Amino acid sequence: MSGEPGRFPRPEGGAGFATRYNRWRYNLYAPVYDRVVAAFFAPRRRRAIALLAPRPDERILLLGAGTGLDLDYLLGCRRLTAIDVSDGMLARLHRRAARLGLEVEASVMDGQRLAFPDACFDAVILHLILAVIPDPVACLREVERVLKPGGRVVVFDKFLADHQRPVWWRAAANQLTRIIATDINRQLGVIVSPTTLHIEHDESAGMGGFFRIVLLRK
Template sequence: MGESGGTVKARRIWDRVAPSYDRQMAFLERHMFGDGRVWLVPRAAGRVLDVGVGTGQNLAHYPDDVTITGLDLSPAMLALARRRAADLGRAIDLHEGDAGRLPFADGSFDTVVCALSLCTVPDPVAVIAEARRVLAPGGRLLLLDHVVSTWPPVHWFQWVFERFTIPAAGEHFTRRQVPLVRAAGFTIVATRRTRAGTVECVDAIRPSDPG
């Protein structure tokens, strides 16, 4: 099956953004997302899949004893992740691919991490379903993203902002992943919501299959 026009457009956008991505994100990482990665990523264990690995900003936070596979739609982003991994002395197996159609067998991983990526995918339900498929029973799903605010004035601003960001870059601000994670059959272990509810971390477990 060929790629959709949306996938091709997204790859083109992220390839173009890649060289300046870390510089553009530096302010948001400090002042919006704060210690979100620090809270989330060290919870990973075993065989880890980093979906939407981007430039590899999670790499410095993984425990030393995990094995890391990274997937991203953008070859330019993957090139930067490869360079970061080399600078950190971390081994990582990088793949170009679509988060909604993961090129991995069922039960291949113990942890799936997705940080600041579900806000940009066309179908977050499909991505979470794929994460569940590739997780072993008892495996962990770890999410970090900007989500719809708990404060109505901020929610309104997010809705207005989306009128520009969705057509331009597929960037959503009024999504929330927790209901989707529950609907996919995960058990939520912990969540943390900050910045007027606009940033949320989720730690969830894929239950063992019945029987």
């Protein structure tokens, strides 16, 4: 795996305030992140990766990889690349990869500005990132760019249904959740529509469809 814990390659150039804030807060959350989210989300991660059906020789990007909780379900994959805005999260991913015997190329990188050439990945994993990253459309456009033709994207996240508007209490709650963790009112259709990616599969992943698992293809 490239780099040492806490010494991952960093992107060139500056970052917007929202991206810097995400880096700060996820570095803060890193020591307790797994204890808070691992058990609840594990079955959803497993299901999403099963739908993606990655092959051992495919080049796979984990965008917003966090502490590497998805690695448990990628044990047969030999060409893994992981990026995250938080070096604290990636330090833990580094240790998890070592325990699992996986080689992972890991870098601190802004998911809205990927430092990869066009059409270089076979598949991308977007778990709990589109509701967090400041500009999810920019993120998905970058994913579209780095995907090979026919490439797949698996999304696991929370979304407001495309045909709904948030009720007053949800709109109010979102003001707090955006600061602490995540936007709860983003709509997948709005994020996907500016791209050429199309939805091949969409299923509920809990809480009455609040969480969803979606498979996209270029």
